[in-house]
Structures are given as structure tokens and as C-alpha cells.
Amino acid sequence: MPVKVKVDRERCQGHARCAALAPELFTLDALGNAQETGDGTVPEGLVNKAYLAKANCPELAIAVEEGG
């Protein structure tokens, strides 16, 4: 089952840590707030980066879902 990341857009305040640590998985909008890239599916080999981004989000806005 694929691992997916999801940004809670209500919680995100644009610290942009996720996009700095895992630019493959997160995209910033014109205001600098984050969203998951595409449908959030984490390519193999980037799962650690997904968890790293989650652990560095000051707003606890990132969820990593496994085997959903």
C-alpha cells in the first residue's frame, strides 16, 4: 500500500519547512502555504523524508498515512 502525505490547509501557516526538507512531496502556493504535491503519494525511497517533514512542522499540519 502506498504511503501518502496530507497537509491540513487550515493549520498550515507557511513556515515552509516541509517544502525545504522534502521538495518532492510538498508545493507552496502563491502565499507560501503548503500543499501535498499531486495526490500526496510518496514515491518509494522518500518515506523517511515524509516523516522528517512531519516532525519539523511547527503547526502539526502534516499527516503521513500508511497503507490507506
Place this chain on the structure above:
Amino acid sequence: MSTRPPVSDWASDFDHLDPRWIEDPYPIWEGLRSACPIAHTARYRGVYFPTRYEDVRAVAYDTEHFSSRRIIVRETPPPRIPAPPITSDPPAHRPAKNLLLPVFTPDAIKRHEPHARAICNELIDRFAGKGGCDAAVDYAQEIPARIIAHMLGLPDDEGDRFRRWIHEVLELGITEPAVLMRAMGETKTYFTAEIEKRRAAPSGDLISYLAHAEIDGQPLSEDHLVGTLRLLLFAGIDTTWSAIGASLWHLAQHAADRRRLVDEPELIPTAVEEFLRAYAPVTMGREVVKETSINGCPFKPGEMVLLSFPAANRDPAVFRDADRVVIDRAENRHAAFGLGIHRCIGSNLARMEITVALQEWLRRIPDFALAPAAVPWSEGTVRGPRKVPVRFG
């Protein structure tokens, strides 16, 4: 300058301008965190001081009970002087902030990186051959001042004047209302003239952008405009200056960390996050506007809260080895730029400036040490070393 009686007890009578607090607040905060996690003082007309991350977070998120209309704890509250969006509460906050956000995204800031690198090297050229310098005065303070001046479209050689205003508003103004009001008047006159110039002849700078901006189809009021410009100038200078200065102060005393960053420059961005955590410069204020309680502690309307992101960042419940600087700390959800809707709008700019400042310094001056002289720290809202005398080969 008023004289304040010495602190009798940190939990019930703290004073954030006490020389011991300014010199080294961390042991005081550590004691409070276990003994009395939300301290209080009757000084400054009543102030609460939470030291735990979760309590700082709870206050930062609760804009209903804790207003940003006053963000600096002063002896005498001055007439309310708005500086949107930092002094705004919902619902006015969002549109005021959204106006500024596009200018400060990581991509927008990246365009200023070559300029920042050039400034760093120009400064280093001046002292590289001299065997030593003051890393705070000759280096750290100049970098953010010149970059924000450039972004605003102001001359980049007026740093001394900008820093005097900041010192008067954020430090002297805590206890001297006349000094505060004079600086507010001077900055108003200064920015009003700059706005007029842009209205007559629009340019590509940030002042011109704001002078022509609209919220809900209306141009910004003169007070909004001047307040925002004052905020961008003030918040863009001594904060980052403090962070760069504290980072170099640390590296001047920790040879192993310094050598590792010289050998592994790719680690610098991770180390910058750790310096931001351990030496977070900014403490904000909030005004209690509705009675509430957090963690069992009642908050009375009319009093202030010192929202110490630096204390939150040292909470061992959230950060392992919280009092140790671990330059390769991988998990670091520090709160140096605040939490919630008031996340520092300049965080991407600050990160770029600190990273470039350390990269260029370490590339040009890999070996340096603190010279034996006093390191004075600023007081109040922004904590940073105001002199960092160093020697190098």
C-alpha cells in the same frame, strides 16, 4: 529611566528587564518550568509568563482571549499604534497579512540571495585582514539592515538611523514613553515622505507596492501603511541581526561545531534551525482581553502575556537535550518564528540571511574564537548579543 526594586521571586515577581534575566535567562526559565510553569508579576501593570511549549502554543492559538493589539510589554501603555498585520486580530489580520505574503515566499526571497552574498563578502573584505572584528557590529547588524532597506527601496547606508529607532522603540521605549513617541513621530514623518514620493512616481519597491495596494477595493489608510512599513523595517533588522550574532557567538566558542560546519557546509541549514531554536531572539506580547484559564492558571483581562518562543524552544518535554546545541538535530519543530496566525512573515528572508551569513563567514574565516571582552545582550522583545568580539588568524 525608572528604578525597579530587585526581583524577590521569579515565579511571582519576575522582571524581564532584570540584568540576570538579560544576561542568561535559561536557568531562570528552567526553574520556572518545573516550579511554576505560568509565572506572574505585578510589575508592568501585570504580566503572565508561560515557559512550557504547550502553554505558549495554547496562548498563541487563542486569538479570542489573547489579542495582538498590544505586543510589547511596557511600563506605561502608549496610545495604540497599529502595525498591521502583527498588531491585528481576526478578521482584519488575514487580508493585511495576505497582502505581504507573496513578497516573502521562499521563491521570492531566493531572488535576494546573490545580493545578500555580495553584502556579506563586502563586509568581510573590510576586516578579513585585521585579525579580528566585532561580529555583531561589523557583520551581523549590517546584513539584514541593508537587505530590508533594499527591498523597501530605502538607501542602504542609513542603518545607524534605523537601528537607533529600533533601540528607542523596542528597548528604551519600554520604560521611557517620551523616547518611544519621539521615535514613532520621526518614523511617521520619514515614511510619509517616502510614500508621497512613490505616489508621485511609482517604482518597483515594497513601499510603492503597498502605497498602491488595496484591501476590499480600498487603498490602505495612512496609519495602516505607515504602521506596516515601520513593522517591516523594525522586524526585519534586529531580529535577524540577533540570530546571526548569536550563531557566530556560539561558533566562536565551540570549535567542534565550527569545524564540522566548515567540513560539511551542507549541514549549515540544519544548524541554522538549531541556532534558531536554542537562541530564538523574539518574545512577543499579548493582551488578555477575555477572562480564561490555561493549564489551570487564570488570566485576567487587561494584563499582558509575555509569549516567550525562546522559553518554549528550551522545553525538555518537546526537545531532547533542550539546553544543548545539537547542530545536526534532525527533528526540530521549534517556535522561533511564532506559532499560529502570526507566524513571522519574514521567516523565509531571515533563514536565507542567516544561512548565507554563516556560509560566507565560515568559507572566508573558518577559524575564529571569542576575544576576552564582555558580550552585552539586548533586552526586552528581541534577545541578541550586541557585541561579539572575535579573533582570527
